[in-house]
Amino acid sequence: MGAKDSMIARTRRSMAAQPRAIFSWYLWVCAALMALPGTCKGFDEGNIARVIVNKDFLSKFGLDTLSPAALADAKGWITAIATAGAVFGCLSVVLIVDRIGRLNALRVATVFYGAGVLGQALSNGNLSALYASRFIGGFGIGGTTVVSPMFLAEIAPQSVRGMIIMMYAACQQLGVVFGFWVMYGVHLHFPAAQQWWTATLFQFVPLGVWILGTFLVPESPRYFLLRGDYEKASINLVRLRRLPADHPLVQGELDSAAAQIAEERSVKTGSGYFAIWAEVFATASNRRRFILLFVCHVLGQWSGANAITQYSPTILGYFGITGDSASLVATGCYAVVKFLSAVATGAFLVDFVGRRRSLILGISLQLATLSYLAIYLGVTTGRSSASIDADGNALRASQGAIAAIYIHACGWSIGWFSMPYLLTSEVFPTRIRSHCVSFMMALHWAMNFGNSRSTSSFLVAGNRYGAFVFFAGICVVSLVFVFYCMPETAGRSLEGMDKLFAVPLHKIHTIAYPSDEDLKPEMKSSATGAASMESADDKGTARHRELA
Template sequence: MTPDDPEETQPLLRPPDHSSVPRSRRGFLAAFAAALGPLSFGFALGYSSPAIPSLRRAVTPAPRLDDEAASWFGAVVTLGAAAGGVLGGWLLDRAGRKLSLLLCTVPFVLGFAVITGAQNVLMLLGGRLLTGLACGVASLVAPVYISEIAYPAVRGLLGSCVQLMVVIGILLAYLAGWVLEWRWLAVLGCVPPFLMLLLMCCMPETPRFLLTQHKRQEAMAALQFLWGSEQGWEEPPVGAEHQGFQLALLRHPGIYKPFLIGVSLMAFQQLSGVNAVMFYAETIFEEAKFKDSSLASIIVGVIQVLFTAVAALIMDRAGRRLLLTLSGVIMVFSASAFGTYFKLTQNRPGNSSHVDLLAPVSAQPVDASVGLAWLAVGSMCLFIAGFAVGWGPIPWLLMSEIFPLQVKGVATGVCVLTNWLMAFLVTKEFSSLMEVLRPYGAFWLASAFCIFSVLFTLFCVPETKGKTLEQITAHFEGR
């Protein structure tokens, strides 16, 4: 069938009717299969927190991390993920969404296998780099796959499950790290990508991608498999997918507006400082004099999972803009309060004036001010809850919604590259920033960025709740 075929120019499916959701539930299973990629990605992120203390205690001939190596062990995964974002953007349009997800399981399993058998620090870093590459591909492709198979009335719910699986993966790493040493923890990391490989083999390609390949019958079959109905879908504009990305396209508001919004959302997400908090959660709680920092990290993980789940459940009712704004305001106050804790305690006896987040904090006398200690713990928990409600899941969801087909691969690749490069800079330099600005200054700076993120949401981010992907594109084009 050619693009000029009259049948091809007819709407594939009826206009959306949000009053009902199709009866079949295989679409939810397909979304779960794709979300196992973000689960693996979360496990890889959370792996460093319990693994670094374990590797510090390692005895020869096992590899052992010093301060500098521990810093790179935590941060090198973000460099691999930045490269994975570029690779994922290239694969997205050429290999398709499904095959890209299948391919990303290879570096996940291979990376954790290299870590499991590591005999030196270079092998550890190489394994982390491979898992990071897989993280970059999964963090780009999974949201796109889910948004393109999702019925409009539940796209917010399913799209938010990407971040929910990420935080579940982080929590899983924390819980497993409580009982497993670093090698067995890496073995466990191979399980989610292997399960994703098995499930995704049984799932279809997205209908939108099949339509861009002029595979109309396969697209119809995919819709029937996923939802048992064709109701509520629109066909992408014919021929748009063949234009490809050209710099001249950036002159069009339908391209440059979502492009700037997507990149800015990813930058603000990392400038909030959340990745630095999660990578070194245990040592941050030790600095705050929490008695059991390992337990504290697990508490943080549970809070993330609970509030991300809440966000997923209310996303399609409350809308993206409201949750982003609420999330940003919560983070402003909680980051400011956490900075205030460090300001009030900086000159107290037993409080370290030299903050090194990569080294264990020495035993210090317990501060008599129990209230201040709980201010630190409460502020951190509130920050994590606020982030989980909005700025955790929504930037990834919006990234998968706002780009038109002809630039989706390149645009999402740039967004993911921005996210992971910012994650690397924040993670690698967070301890140095706390040295220069003092701990209170670092958290107050994060609070300032959160203020800018709220203003950006109010003035620049459109509401995409309940709209089809074609309606969102039409909004940016002024149609």
């Protein structure tokens, strides 16, 4: 059986071998509630893309009197300042997520996000207050992008881990849908002077749902194992899996995670911030994971999709979509396409086709569409919309460019949008996970900041097409990198990925795909589990509990 067919077949066998109870409605409700914070990132992106072209907003903040170059610079700062805040939010949340728990850390991040949203709506023409509020809101958004995917990875059964983490990615795109269509709704039903701040305040609707959700779902069992509380970890895993505490799957999952944490603690010294980072770079396998995800986030953020989303009204205007209503509908449909693509990726691709193949497919679609857009804009630079409409061939090419924008959205959702979140949450061992996830999401936001800040000027300096040539080049580099260095993590346990990173990154393609043995769930009998814990205690669990 070829690798292409066996991945789907093996995943199905792995799911069939596990008790049906672990895929209960309760698990999916918990996952949905903790994925919902993803909407804050998407809602902010979709909302601000429309706000910065709203005439009343521009007038209120005195931006309508600026020169085109100065206006482009101001729009870049307004859009990007939230991403700058997110960088610091990601780096800060690591200080509390292992101390107060995943759920409490999410609540803290949500408070900052809510404060930022309220400040933006009440800034009342004060540009400094707007910048400060967007920075504070971005700080909270950054925290949620660390905590939510990490929590979802830690509660998910290994056979559907990709699907569950992808719920977070889908919620990000759902937030973009909210951002665009809420703005369209207020455009139709609210006075012009109220539109931008009313749409901004709508972000409190999903916020209210997930903050209540944090009181309805159990804390991550792996958090309690990290703190040395095996009993609470067992209680919460029993709630999530809907199986008795002595079930082999529950015992196996708990003991595998606990033994790994204990072994790491027994051979490493210290548990402080700098000791953890020393461990990341001193261990070859951890260093390879770090480099892999570092490159993923850089390439993903500079592949062009965020630029198109955040400046979609401007970019769609290049292809003849002008006017408030037409632009709102077009950008709203663009957001819907991205959301549906993310849902389809989570439901059908990441666990059955795999992360690696999904990435290759998504990047290939991006490359093809970006190349077309660059050629179209290069040929039509300097031509007016009227001259293009009068030329049948040019008009059809323009319509093709609009279709390419939507196809590009599909490729982005399948590939670079989805996979960095998923891989970041699942490849790092529990002991170093929170530190590495927070750094990678800070890097993600730093790259997003650079992208957001530069795109407006880049489009002008590059005569529109130059930016798309650059993005297409990034996609070429991405394909080469993914082919050689990207492993297939679908179906593997969080604690079972070590052998993937026992070889140099450029050789990972030789062992990328899992075997039947790799996809087997961790199961042990109660006696075996107890013996495993005794062994783990001998190696360092006592020290682990003392540190906790």
